[in-house]
Amino acid sequence: MDGGGSIQKRLAVNNGPLEIIYRDEQIIAINKPHGLLVHRTKIATERDVFALQLLRDQIGQRVYPVHRIDRKTSGILLFALNEDVNARLSTLFREQQIAKTYWAIVRGFTDATGTIDYALKKDNGQLQESITHYKTLAQTEIPVPLGKFETSRYSLVEVQPETGRMHQIRKHLAHIHHPIIADRPHGCNKQNRLFKDKWSMDSMLLHAKELEFKHPVTHDVLRLRAKISSEFERTLSFLKFEKIIS
Structure with missing residues (x-):
C-alpha cells in the first residue's frame, strides 16, 4: 500500500506531535x-x-492555514509561512487550481468511475454547485452478515472534489447510497455500529x-502525499483489502 512523499522534497518528521511531510521557506x-x-x-x-x-509551537513560528479539512478527516493539511504566500495559495484554492485527492472506504460496491453533480445547501439555505469525481480502487466482500444480507460489501474509492463545499465528499457519497x-451524521448507523462493536473501529x-499544485x-x-493512518491501514487489513491492492 502506498506510503507518501513528494516529487519535490520530503523531510524527516520533526520532533513533535505532528508529522511534517513537506517544508520550504x-x-x-x-x-x-x-x-x-x-x-x-x-x-x-470543548476542544483546546x-x-x-501545535504546528506553530513545533516549528517556532507563525503559520497560516490556507484550507480546511474536517476534524474527523485525516491527511494532508497545507499552511503558508507568511501572509503573502497565504493569499496566493488561498487564491489557488478558490480558483480550483489545486488538485485534491482523497481515499475513502464506503459501504457497498461502487461503480468503476462516476461523477456526483449534486448541489448542497449552505447554512442559510442557499444552494451551491457541488461536483465530485470518484473511481473505485478495490472492492471486498466478507462473510459478515448484517440485516437481510449474509455478507458485507465495501469499496475503497479515490475521490477528487472539483468544488470545495463543507462535508462535500461525505454528503455526496451518502447521496449515491455509498x-x-x-x-456521523451522514453515514449508515448500522454499519457504524457494526464496525465499532466487531472491530473497535470508529474513526471516519x-x-x-x-x-498537487504549482508552488506560488x-x-x-x-x-x-500523506500516508494513511494506522486505523485506515488496519481496516484495509481486516476487510481483506490488502489482498487486492498490495
Whole structure:
C-alpha cells in the first residue's frame, strides 16, 4: 500500500506531535491525524488542542492555514509561512487550481468511475454547485452478515472534489447510497455500529491523500502525499483489502 512523499522534497518528521511531510521557506504541510481540529471554532468549544497551535509551537513560528479539512478527516493539511504566500495559495484554492485527492472506504460496491453533480445547501439555505469525481480502487466482500444480507460489501474509492463545499465528499457519497464508514451524521448507523462493536473501529475512513499544485513562489509543480493512518491501514487489513491492492 502506498506510503507518501513528494516529487519535490520530503523531510524527516520533526520532533513533535505532528508529522511534517513537506517544508520550504514559504509553505509547510502536515499529515493531520483523525480528530484534530485545524483551529479554534465555535462548533467545538470543548476542544483546546488544534493543528494550527501545535504546528506553530513545533516549528517556532507563525503559520497560516490556507484550507480546511474536517476534524474527523485525516491527511494532508497545507499552511503558508507568511501572509503573502497565504493569499496566493488561498487564491489557488478558490480558483480550483489545486488538485485534491482523497481515499475513502464506503459501504457497498461502487461503480468503476462516476461523477456526483449534486448541489448542497449552505447554512442559510442557499444552494451551491457541488461536483465530485470518484473511481473505485478495490472492492471486498466478507462473510459478515448484517440485516437481510449474509455478507458485507465495501469499496475503497479515490475521490477528487472539483468544488470545495463543507462535508462535500461525505454528503455526496451518502447521496449515491455509498456512505463513508464511521461517518456521523451522514453515514449508515448500522454499519457504524457494526464496525465499532466487531472491530473497535470508529474513526471516519476518509483521508486527504494528495495535493498537487504549482508552488506560488517557485512555480514548480508540487505533488504532496500523506500516508494513511494506522486505523485506515488496519481496516484495509481486516476487510481483506490488502489482498487486492498490495
